[in-house]
Amino acid sequence: MEGIVPVLGLYLLLNLVAAAAFWNDKRKARANRWRTSENLLLTVAFLGPFGAWWAMQHYRHKTQKPKFRLVPVFAFVHLAALLYLVLSGA
Template sequence: MDLFSILIYIDIILLVILNLMSFILFGMDKYKAKRKKWRIPEKTLLFYSILAPVGAFLGMIFFRHKTSKLKFYLWISFFLILHTLPFVFYILKSKTSILL
């Protein structure tokens, strides 16, 4: 296994961990909101949404948290698109090179 493959595996592991953390943060904030306790700041939730938008989006849906806030839907959707574009371009590039 070459260095590039190892780095890809490390990136995937880090993305999974960050998405789990993002998902859990939305769940923790929902839990705290129900009990009128100290909340996780919205800036923190949005920061983790930048790093891991899939976990944030799934956390919003699963915990039904921040779903009425349009700001979160728009930002998380934007971050999802940004995270998806490199994969789409990579797939399109590899398919066009196969066709040529």
């Protein structure tokens, strides 16, 4: 049980970083500045899908781009992996 706390902390951090990346890109878009690449945004969304999904909805950013429809899929994959880990007793 002790080993789970650092893992959860890291996972929370990854989701916060993902949310910040989407917020920062939206801010740059409004200011007409150099933007974060979509591949980098998708990579951080894969690592922290809940933060990315929240930021997409909250800031209304990248919600119309077809490839960003993968973000909820990433979240589902993370939930499925968590469920597997819980049920397998890992």
